[in-house]
Structure formats: structure tokens, C-alpha cells
Amino acid sequence: MSQPDRYIDAERRVIRQLDATESNRIAAGEVVERPASAVKELLENALDAGSSRITIAVADGGKTLIRVTDDGHGIPQSELSLALSRHATSKLDGDDLVNIRSFGFRGEALPSIGAVARLRLSSRVAGDEAWEVAVNGGVLSTPTPCSLRGGTVVEVRDLFYATPARLKFLRTDRAELQAISEVVKRLSLSAPSVAITLRDVSGGGEGRVIYSAERGDPAARMEAVLGRDFRANAIEINAERQGITMTGFAALPTYSRGAAVAQFLFVNGRPVRDKVLTGALRGAYADFLSRDRHPAVCLFLTCPPEEVDVNVHPAKTEVRFREPALARGLIVSGLRHALAEAGHRASTTVADATLGAMQPRTAPNAPIYQMDRPSLGARSAAYQLQSPRGFAEESVGWTGARVEPAVVDDSPGIPEQDAPSYPLGVARAQLHENYIVAQTPDGMILVDAHAAHERLVYERLKGQAAARSVPTQALLIPDIVDLAADDVARLTDAFEALAQVGLELEPFGAGAIAIQSVPAALGQVDGKALLTDICDELADQGTTTRIADRLDAILSRIACHGSVRTGRRMQAEEMNALLREMEATPHSGQCNHGRPTYVELKMKDIERLFGRS
Numbered sequence: 001m002s003q004p005d006r007y008i009d010a011e012r013r014v015i016r017q018l019d020a021t022e023s024n025r026i027a028a029g030e031v032v033e034r035p036a037s038a039v040k041e042l043l044e045n046a047l048d049a050g051s052s053r054i055t056i057a058v059a060d061g062g063k064t065l066i067r068v069t070d071d072g073h074g075i076p077q078s079e080l081s082l083a084l085s086r087h088a089t090s091k092l093d094g095d096d097l098v099n100i101r102s103f104g105f106r107g108e109a110l111p112s113i114g115a116v117a118r119l120r121l122s123s124r125v126a127g128d129e130a131w132e133v134a135v136n137g138g139v140l141s142t143p144t145p146c147s148l149r150g151g152t153v154v155e156v157r158d159l160f161y162a163t164p165a166r167l168k169f170l171r172t173d174r175a176e177l178q179a180i181s182e183v184v185k186r187l188s189l190s191a192p193s194v195a196i197t198l199r200d201v202s203g204g205g206e207g208r209v210i211y212s213a214e215r216g217d218p219a220a221r222m223e224a225v226l227g228r229d230f231r232a233n234a235i236e237i238n239a240e241r242q243g244i245t246m247t248g249f250a251a252l253p254t255y256s257r258g259a260a261v262a263q264f265l266f267v268n269g270r271p272v273r274d275k276v277l278t279g280a281l282r283g284a285y286a287d288f289l290s291r292d293r294h295p296a297v298c299l300f301l302t303c304p305p306e307e308v309d310v311n312v313h314p315a316k317t318e319v320r321f322r323e324p325a326l327a328r329g330l331i332v333s334g335l336r337h338a339l340a341e342a343g344h345r346a347s348t349t350v351a352d353a354t355l356g357a358m359q360p361r362t363a364p365n366a367p368i369y370q371m372d373r374p375s376l377g378a379r380s381a382a383y384q385l386q387s388p389r390g391f392a393e394e395s396v397g398w399t400g401a402r403v404e405p406a407v408v409d410d411s412p413g414i415p416e417q418d419a420p421s422y423p424l425g426v427a428r429a430q431l432h433e434n435y436i437v438a439q440t441p442d443g444m445i446l447v448d449a450h451a452a453h454e455r456l457v458y459e460r461l462k463g464q465a466a467a468r469s470v471p472t473q474a475l476l477i478p479d480i481v482d483l484a485a486d487d488v489a490r491l492t493d494a495f496e497a498l499a500q501v502g503l504e505l506e507p508f509g510a511g512a513i514a515i516q517s518v519p520a521a522l523g524q525v526d527g528k529a530l531l532t533d534i535c536d537e538l539a540d541q542g543t544t545t546r547i548a549d550r551l552d553a554i555l556s557r558i559a560c561h562g563s564v565r566t567g568r569r570m571q572a573e574e575m576n577a578l579l580r581e582m583e584a585t586p587h588s589g590q591c592n593h594g595r596p597t598y599v600e601l602k603m604k605d606i607e608r609l610f611g612r613s
Contacts (some may be wrong), residue, residue, distance in 0.1 A: 034170060035062025035159055036179035038113050042154050043187050043196075044103035045110075046070035049152060052215070053195045056184060059202045061176030063159055063167070071151040075123040077131040080143045084121065084135050086111040103270060110154075114138060116166070117159045123152040137162035173202070181210055185225045186271040189264055189298065192218040222249065222298050226262060229255065230296055235342050237299060239334030242326055244303040246334050251296040252342060253288035253590045262296035267308055269300070273317050277301075280328040284335035287458075287556070288587060289594035297335075301327065340586035344424065344598075423583055424598065427575035433568055436575050443602040445579075449570065451591035452582055458559035458592055459585050461501060461519065471520040472502040479515040479527035480508055487535040488513060494538060501558065505531075519558060533557045556592040 032038050039056060046054045049072025059065035075083055086108060113119055114135035124130035130148035134141040160166040170176060177200060188196045188211075195215045201207030213221050223231040234249035251262075265277050285295045309320040321327045424447070425440035438445040464471070483491070491498070491513055495505055502519035515527045534557055570578075582588040582597070591597055 032109075032112050032116065032159075034179065035066060035176050036183045038062065038066055038117075038156060038159060039068070039180050040183045040187070041109035041113070042066065042068040042156075043184065045154075046072060046152070047187065047191050047194060048103050049073055051151065051194055055197045055199070056180075057199045057201045057207065058177065058180055059200070059207075061170075061173035062180055063170065063173070063176065064157060065201065066156040066159065067153065069151065069153045074125040074128075074150065074152055075121075076125050076128060077143055080121060080123065080131055080133045081140060084110050084114055084119070084133060084140055111135075111138075113156055113159075114140075116162045118157040118161065120155045120157075121152070122146050122148050122155075124148045124150050126150065177210070184211055186264060188213045189218075189222060189225055190266050190269045190271060190300075192216065192221045219249075226264070226296065226298060230262065230298075234296075234298075235338045237334055237338050239330060239337070241330040241333075243307070244301060244327060244330055246299055246301050246330055248297065248299040250299065250335050250338060252345060253285060253295070253339070253587075253594050254596045255296060256285075256289055256293040256594055257296055258293065260294040263294065264298040266300045267310075267319050268302055268305065270310060270319070271317070272319050274319050276321065276324045276328055277331065280331035281335075283328070284332045284339075285594075287336075287592065288339070288590055293594050299331070301330075303327075342589070343586055344582050344588040422579065424579045427572060427579060430570055430575060436570070436578070438575075438579060440600070443600060443606065445598050445600050447579070447582075447598040448591075448596075449575075449578060451595060452578060452588060452597040454559050455588050455591050455597060456578070456581050456585055458556055459587065461559055464502075472504065472517040473520040474517045475515060478506075478508075480512055481515065481527050481531050482512050483531065483535065485511060486539075487531075490535055490538045491531065494534075498534075503558070530558070533560075559592065 032041070035058070039058070039062060043054065043056065046068055049070055051070035051072040053071050055069045057065065057067040057069075110119070110121070115138040118134070118136045120132060120134045122130060122132035130146045131143045132146040132148075133143045160170075171179075181198060184196060184198045188194075192213075193215055196211070196213050197209060198211040199207045200210050213224055219231070230251055231249070233255040234251045237246060237248050237250050239246045260278070263278065263281065265272055265274065265281075267274070267277075281295060281297060289295060303321075307322045309322075422440075425438035425445050427436050427438050429437045430449075431437060434449050436445075436447040436449050438447065488507070488511060491505060492507060498505060502517065503515070504517040506514045506516055508514040513531060515531070518525055518527075518530075537557055589597060
């Protein structure tokens with residue numbers, strides 16, 4: 001016998017109408033989830049009021065105090081009490097719920113906050129006196145005169161004191177303050193013409209400044225929020241499609257993050273967290289990032305207000321497009337086009353990470369090696385060794401281990417004076433049968449040949465697949481591969497798509513597939529490994545994914561099998577040809593998984609490694 005659910009009361013009760021206080025407290029659960037939600041609503045109201053300067057003060061992570069001060073147009077005394085009643089707003093006339101051109105419009109924020117906290121609203125309209133009104137736990141007071149120079153001040157104390165159970169679900173003061181800071185930064189990006197300051201006044205007085213942004217250039221504010229590294233490694237985006245425009249910046253794939261914390265998306269100036277947009281963002285970077293990495297972007301989508309519905313959720317963080325495919329296509333095509341124009345460029349943080357990995361110990365008590373403080377005799381011997389014949393004379397009896405010389409490239413056919421014309425320089429050596437060392441006019445390049453060639457083969461296959469002209473190599477004897485029934489079914493469904501990329505398959509009995517031809521660029525391949533990887537990719541993508549969306553993933557697998565393998569010694573001409581093709585191929589700065597294909601070190605960086613700076 002099943003046990004009854006002890007949390008469900010099956011007793012018949014009388015249906016009654018909730019009073020205003022109860023309904024406001026219930027509504028507050030959707031609008032005001034935490035202190036950051038209250039800050040968001042109050043800051044949006046201040047922006048809608050036409051403010052040029054807004055100051056936010058919080059104490060104890062917003063739990064005991066939230067004060068938002070603005071210099072906007074204010075609220076007249078006759079409307080103060082109405083502003084604290086539910087569903088009262090100045091931003092809609094009641095006839096048009098589509099043409100919304102403001103942050104707030106539902107008329108729920110102030111009454112919801114007042115239902116669960118102690119709220120005081122002070123305001124002054126130009127040319128009039130200042131008035132204030134208070135609401136404690138949903139109980140509204142009568143407006144009284146107050147002292148205020150202009151604008152509006154909203155002070156919220158003891159958030160959730162009327163619903164103490166909600167306090168148990170809040171996090172630490174530090175975590176709540178961090179969430180507030182995140183909200184303020186996102187909204188500040190959408191209003192670069194407004195100066196915004198966030199202060200923590202937990203200890204009393206003026207407190208400390210957490211975030212401050214003066215009125216100015218949008219790019220400068222974006223740099224202040226996302227950091228200088230983002231701005232230095234981001235590509236400017238400017239795209240348009242059928243009335244929807246997309247502007248902003250998107251970071252190079254090699255400047256990715258471990259979580260989606262650096263994704264700032266705005267629709268008509270409103271910061272949103274929309275599944276359609278974030279899914280399109282991942283689709284745009286699908287060729288460049290592995291599944292555990294996330295792109296960094298700051299994108300602004302602008303469209304006619306009637307083309308997007310912002311009234312999806314009381315928090316107004318979700319939107320619904322009238323034509324979602326149009327918005328998604330704009331993001332995917334716009335970002336891919338911009339990334340293609342970046343060519344072989346990789347982020348500057350790759351070199352910084354390389355230098356950081358090779359930094360010597362700099363602690364105060366770090367040992368000073370003898371080579372760092374040579375004796376007079378050692379310096380004298382060193383001077384002698386620097387003479388033309390010194391080393392040959394002193395090397396007699398040298399007991400150091402013999403080192404096999406690397407494959408040195410004197411670059412025949414490439415005049416030394418022409419080397420500066422190559423962005424990736426001229427190949428000089430190959431290390432460990434994989435890494436190419438190239439010399440540039442002002443530094444050096446270290447290339448991962450396998451990763452670079454994988455990207456080049458992938459881009460070539462994509463171009464051939466788009467033109468439906470992939471050269472194929474028919475197998476004299478078909479390669480029979482035994483597979484599980486599910487894998488055979490997946491491959492059978494993808495026969496036509498695989499044929500477009502030069503991989504022709506046929507069923508061979510109940511649990512086998514015959515490989516009839518392969519892309520000619522692959523040469524000799526391991527059929528079993530190739531089909532197994534493709535089956536894994538098809539299974540991972542899910543049954544609802546279109547074949548067209550799976551092609552690039554399949555091509556990536558094929559390219560990995562057809563690229564230069566680690567352990568192969570390359571000739572000078574091959575290395576230089578690889579470098580030249582990288583310069584001419586989009587996205588060659590990162591492999592198919594988002595890792596960099598090369599590291600560039602400037603002379604000043606190299607000299608710093610050896611203590612010459």
C-alpha cells in the first residue's frame with residue numbers, strides 16, 4: 001500500500017479571496033527572489049526616470065539596507081501612494097502590451113518589495129516640494145513632506161522581515177553582494193550615458209565603492225565590466241538581417257571561459273538570459289570550443305518592439321521573438337563571419353599564460369643560484385669563451401651529454417629580407433616531431449603542427465562540402481566494420497549527409513557497415529576508429545538535431561583522422577607551407593576544440609624570461 005503524501009492536505013476548505021497583503025507577498029516570490037532582484041527592479045525604475053546619475057548603497061548584502069538615489073524627473077505627491085499599489089505604472093496606457101519601450105511596465109516591483117520589507121519612497125518633481133511615503137509589510141502610510149534636493153530616493157530596510165522563512169534561503173552576505181554587483185554591471189552596460197555607483201555601507205558611513213562607472217564611451221564601460229583582456233581579444237560585431245541588428249563585441253575562441261559568466265546579451269537595451277540566444281551563441285562557437293568551454297561576448301540586439309515579447313516572466317529576463325529562427329540565424333551567421341575575418345589571430349592571453357608557466361620563483365626567500373651571481377673568475381672565463389675561438393679551446397674535455405640536432409630550416413628559396421612579410425614568420429626547426437619553431441621579425445612562433453593541420457583540413461573539408469565537391473578515393477576492397485545495431489541505424493540515417501563529405505557507406509548485413517570510399521584527403525584511414533568516432537558524435541548530438549547541424553561535427557572528426565600525426569618529421573618546405581596556409585585560412589588560430597594552434601612570443605617577452613628586461 002502506498003504511503004500518503006503528508007505534505008498534501010486533502011481536507012475540503014472554503015474558497016476565499018486573498019487580501020492585497022497576501023497577494024503582494026505571493027507576487028514578491030516571483031519578482032523579488034533575493035536582494036539582487038530588488039536592486040534590479042529599483043535600478044530599472046531609476047533608469048526609466050531619465051536619470052543621469054544613480055547611486056546604490058547596500059548593507060549586509062542588501063539584507064538590511066538597499067538605497068537607490070537618482071536625479072530623475074521624480075514623482076508628484078498625488079501619485080506617490082498610487083506608485084506603491086499593485087499594477088500601477090506610468091509606462092503603459094493599457095492598450096498596447098507589445099510596443100514596450102521601458103525596463104519596467106508591470107507595476108509590481110514597489111508593492112512587492114513593500115509587502116515583504118520596510119520601504120520608504122521620497123521624491124521631488126522640479127518646481128515642487130519633496131514628499132515621502134512609507135510601507136511596512138504591506139501597510140501604507142500617508143504622504144508627508146520631506147527634505148530632498150531633487151529626483152527620487154527608494155530605501156528598503158529589513159528585506160523579507162515580513163516573510164522570515166525566505167531569509168533562510170539567502171546566501172552569505174558576500175555572495176549576495178556579488179549577485180548585486182553582477183546585476184548593476186549588466187544594467188550599466190545597457191545605459192552608458194548614466195553614471196552608476198555601487199557602495200557597500202555595511203560598516204556605516206560612506207562605505208566602500210564596489211563598482212563605479214562614469215558617463216562615457218560604451219566600449220570603455222564594457223572594458224571596465226569585462227576587463228582589458230576581453231577588449232584586447234574581442235572582435236567588433238556589426239550585423240543586420242531583416243530589421244534586426246546586432247552590435248557589440250565577441251571574444252576570440254582562444255579567450256574562452258570555464259563557465260558562462262562572461263556572456264552579456266541585451267535585447268532592445270534589456271539584459272536577458274534567453275535560451276534561444278544562448279543556444280545560438282553556442283552554435284556560433286561550436287566549431288571552435290569544446291563542450292566544457294564557454295565564449296565571452298557582449299552583444300546588443302535591436303529590433304522593433306512589436307517583434308519581441310518581453311512579458312514572458314515577471315522578472316523580465318526572458319524574451320520571446322516573433323521569429324526566433326531569424327534572431328538565431330543572425331547571431332550564428334554574424335559571429336561566424338566576424339570570427340572568419342579574424343583569420344589566424346589568437347588571443348594575447350595565450351602568450352601571457354605561456355610566460356606565466358615559465359616564470360621563475362620571485363618569492364622574497366627564493367634561492368639565488370650561483371649562475372645568477374657569478375664570481376670574478378667565472379665572469380673572466382665567460383668573456384674568454386665569447387671570443388671567436390674561445391669555446392673551441394675550452395670545450396676540450398667537455399663532459400656534457402651529446403644532443404641530437406633538431407631539424408633546422410635554412411628556408412631555401414625564402415630570402416631573409418622577405419621574412420618580415422609573413423605574420424607567422426619562417427620555420428627554423430621542428431621539435432619532438434610536432435612543434436614548429438618559426439622566427440618572426442620581432443620574436444618567435446611555436447606551432448602545434450597537428451592542431452594547426454587539423455583546423456586546416458577541417459576548413460578545407462567544410463568548403464568542399466558546401467560546394468558538394470569533396471574528392472573521394474574508392475577502396476579497392478570495401479572495409480567491413482562490425483557495429484552495434486544502434487550505431488548501424490544512426491549511420492544508415494546519415495548515409496546521404498556522409499556522402500556529401502566524401503564518405504560513402506553501405507549496409508552489410510544486420511550488424512555491419514561497408515566503407516566504399518573515403519575523402520581523398522584522408523589517405524589511408526582506420527575505418528573502425530573513424531566510424532566509431534562518427535557514431536559517438538551522432539549519438540551525442542541527439543535525435544532531434546538536424547543533419548545539417550551535425551555535418552560540421554562529423555567533418556571535425558574526419559579532419560582529426562586526416563591531419564598530420566604527432567611523430568612525423570616534416571621538411572622545411574612542408575613547415576613553411578603549413579605556416580602560409582595558416583595565414584590564409586580563417587580560424588587557424590585555434591584547433592577544432594578551442595585550444596590555440598600557436599604561441600607567439602615577442603622579443604621583450606623572451607628577454608624577460610632570461611632576466612634581460
